[in-house]
Amino acid sequence: MDFFEEMPSLGRRDLMNLRKGIDAGFRSFSRSYGEDLENFFDPLLQFLIFFEKLLIAAPWPIILLIIASLTWLGSRSWKIAAGSVICFILIGYLGMWEDTMSTVAMISVATLICISIGIPIGVLMSRSDRLQSIITPVLDVMQTIPSFVYLIPVVMLLGIGKVPGLLAVCIYALPPIVRLTNLGIRLVDKQVLEAADAFGSSYWQRLKDVQIPLALPNIFAGVNQTIMMALAMVVIASMIGVKGLGIPVLQAIANQYLALGLFNGLAIVALAIIFDRVTQAFGKRLQRHQVGGPNV
Amino acid sequence: MSDSEALIRIEHLYKIFGSRPQTKLSLVKQGISKQELLEEHHHVLGLSDINLEIPKGSLQVVMGLSGSGKSTLIRHINRLIEPTAGEIWVGSGDVLKMEKVQLREFRRHRTAMVFQRFALLPHRTVLENVSYGLNIQGIAKDEAYKRAERWIERVGLAGYEQHFPAKLSGGMQQRVGLARALATDADILLMDEAFSALDPLIRTDMQNILLDLQEELHRTIVFITHDLDEALKLGDQIAILRDGGMVQQGTAQQIVMKPADDYIMDFVRDINRARVLRIRGVMAREGLPENADGAIPEHISLEDALPRLASAGHEAVPVQNKQGQVVGSITVEAVIQAMIRPDHDNRN
Numbered sequence: 001m002d003f004f005e006e007m008p009s010l011g012r013r014d015l016m017n018l019r020k021g022i023d024a025g026f027r028s029f030s031r032s033y034g035e036d037l038e039n040f041f042d043p044l045l046q047f048l049i050f051f052e053k054l055l056i057a058a059p060w061p062i063i064l065l066i067i068a069s070l071t072w073l074g075s076r077s078w079k080i081a082a083g084s085v086i087c088f089i090l091i092g093y094l095g096m097w098e099d100t101m102s103t104v105a106m107i108s109v110a111t112l113i114c115i116s117i118g119i120p121i122g123v124l125m126s127r128s129d130r131l132q133s134i135i136t137p138v139l140d141v142m143q144t145i146p147s148f149v150y151l152i153p154v155v156m157l158l159g160i161g162k163v164p165g166l167l168a169v170c171i172y173a174l175p176p177i178v179r180l181t182n183l184g185i186r187l188v189d190k191q192v193l194e195a196a197d198a199f200g201s202s203y204w205q206r207l208k209d210v211q212i213p214l215a216l217p218n219i220f221a222g223v224n225q226t227i228m229m230a231l232a233m234v235v236i237a238s239m240i241g242v243k244g245l246g247i248p249v250l251q252a253i254a255n256q257y258l259a260l261g262l263f264n265g266l267a268i269v270a271l272a273i274i275f276d277r278v279t280q281a282f283g284k285r286l287q288r289h290q291v292g293g294p295n296v
Numbered sequence: 297m298s299d300s301e302a303l304i305r306i307e308h309l310y311k312i313f314g315s316r317p318q319t320k321l322s323l324v325k326q327g328i329s330k331q332e333l334l335e336e337h338h339h340v341l342g343l344s345d346i347n348l349e350i351p352k353g354s355l356q357v358v359m360g361l362s363g364s365g366k367s368t369l370i371r372h373i374n375r376l377i378e379p380t381a382g383e384i385w386v387g388s389g390d391v392l393k394m395e396k397v398q399l400r401e402f403r404r405h406r407t408a409m410v411f412q413r414f415a416l417l418p419h420r421t422v423l424e425n426v427s428y429g430l431n432i433q434g435i436a437k438d439e440a441y442k443r444a445e446r447w448i449e450r451v452g453l454a455g456y457e458q459h460f461p462a463k464l465s466g467g468m469q470q471r472v473g474l475a476r477a478l479a480t481d482a483d484i485l486l487m488d489e490a491f492s493a494l495d496p497l498i499r500t501d502m503q504n505i506l507l508d509l510q511e512e513l514h515r516t517i518v519f520i521t522h523d524l525d526e527a528l529k530l531g532d533q534i535a536i537l538r539d540g541g542m543v544q545q546g547t548a549q550q551i552v553m554k555p556a557d558d559y560i561m562d563f564v565r566d567i568n569r570a571r572v573l574r575i576r577g578v579m580a581r582e583g584l585p586e587n588a589d590g591a592i593p594e595h596i597s598l599e600d601a602l603p604r605l606a607s608a609g610h611e612a613v614p615v616q617n618k619q620g621q622v623v624g625s626i627t628v629e630a631v632i633q634a635m636i637r638p639d640h641d642n643r644n
Contacts, residue, residue, distance in 0.1 A: 189415070191411060191413055191415040192415050192416070192417060192418075194376060194411070194415065195409065195411060195415035195416075195417075197376060197403070198374055198376060198403060198407070198408075198409035198486075199403060199404065199408065199409070199428060199429045199432050199480070200399075200400045200401065200402070200403030200404030200405075200429075200432055200433075201400075201432055202400060205432055209417070209428075209431070209432075210417065213417075213419045214417075214418070214419065216419075
């Protein structure tokens with residue numbers, strides 16, 4: 001009867017040994033490969049530092065000008081461009097310029113990494129149902145596992161700093177772009193694909209002339225989601241030493257500084273809204289060929 | 297290759313859809329019915345022992361109702377679908393022996409396809425769509441646009457080059473589809489129910505465009521349709537499929553005058569025979585009249601010949617071919633006889 005009353009479980013000692021074994025295994029792995037991994041990521045670190053310094057060192061009017069032109073190019077909307085510039089002026093006026101630049105650098109690099117890894121994975125995934133059934137649960141884990149849990153091995157491997165922070169952000173922000181690239185390509189009209197085949201497209205021609213362009217609205221929704229997820233990780237990443245708007249928020253939590261937390265939090269919100277509106281407007285323009293959109 | 301020689305030759309072609317088609321092939325060859333194959337063996341019979349020869353420069357119509365295998369058949373010619381058994385030859389090339397790269401080149405240069413639902417690239421303009429095939433062939437953009445422009449004009453879409461397909465009506469979209477297929481200079485044109493999605497008036501329009509173009513281009517066209525009127529109007533040769541099998545092949549005349557079975561008889565019963573049948577098909581070829589006075593051309597329809605025959609009364613009227621030679625004679629009685637709808641009983 002005992003069997004039904006108490007769930008069978010490993011003994012306390014066995015359980016401890018199991019955990020110790022895993023920890024020791026990982027520790028020895030990180031001891032032997034940690035340095036190699038750090039070297040591997042070094043170019044990334046250098047680039048991140050360079051980009052961050054560039055943003056911080058550049059005269060603020062130039063940055064504002066770049067923001068204005070980028071947002072306008074993306075959205076073709078004066079409202080969004082003007083709104084973005086006003087937000088950045090306010091951010092600067094309230095003394096958060098440097099932190100914001102660090103965060104922007106971080107988000108940009110993380111998004112670029114996610115795009116350059118995520119789109120190819122999504123493309124491969126769309127080609128094979130088997131690969132899809134393998135990758136989908138991995139993406140589920142990446143999105144649902146509490147971020148703190150994978151911070152542990154990342155920190156054990158790479159210590160504290162920008163690169164582990166970047167890695168943590170990427171793990172969290174990668175899934176949407178992979179999913180939506182895969183989905184977008186799978187949703188491409190089968191008849192158009194057949195036409196591409198009938199005219200003798202090679203695999204590459206089919207991908208670049210038909211699949212990617214037709215999947216682009218979905219892919220872009222993925223980019224948008226990826227940016228949002230990356231921004232959501234800013235505060236958590238600051239716990240392992242990533243500079244930016246997250247650090248003051250952490251301080252504010254620890255010391256109950258309401259205003260500090262509010263200002264920095266709102267700055268993150270402002271960034272999120274700007275990124276979101278610009279990418280969404282851009283995504284919509286990609287569908288201008290549909291009925292009702294303006295010509296040319 | 298001479299003109300009379302077959303350009304496309306399909307021999308003993310079988311297609312069975314399902315998980316293990318090869319194992320069911322012998323059953324199909326023994327003549328198992330489509331129904332039985334599906335219910336007992338869970339395989340779908342696509343095509344069964346199809347033999348078809350299509351001469352160079354001719355317009356071959358393949359007709360059948362939905363599920364008859366006609367769309368499957370046309371996709372075998374450029375191997376969008378792999379057969380279960382059989383042979384497909386285009387010219388002296390064995391299509392089934394082609395390697396991947398060869399097949400790609402074959403599709404780029406020898407065949408072009410027009411689709412029922414147009415299958416245009418929605419993100420590209422008319423000009424970019426028409427130059428798509430050239431694009432894939434690797435032709436430089438300027439040259440491709442120049443050639444595309446010519447075809448856009450030829451199908452009557454000049455001025456629409458920069459429009460996106462979604463803005464055009466169905467008929468106009470299919471003109472884009474047709475121009476796209478013609479632009480590649482492929483000698484074989486595969487048209488899969490190309491006009492079936494269009495309104496009747498526009499369909500007639502497109503049929504005339506196609507016939508006009510063919511007059512001048514002499515491409516080899518395989519045209520799929522479920523519409524007998526369309527088949528009779530367009531086809532030099534017509535093949536009729538039913539449940540994956542070939543029921544009858546022949547010219548419009550042959551099919552209307554001598555339907556092979558009740559299935560085809562039902563099809564041809566309600567067509568306008570006066571419009572479909574040509575004088576050539578019903579004239580007497582013996583006892584040719586001496587002189588060609590008041591001769592009528594052999595290729596006009598009975599409908600068009602009637603007024604002239606009526607004025608001739610009971611006398612036989614000479615019939616001449618395009619070269620002006622007298623090739624037969626015709627009376628109004630013979631024409632009326634030919635227009636009588638056949639019954640099951642007096643079928644020949």
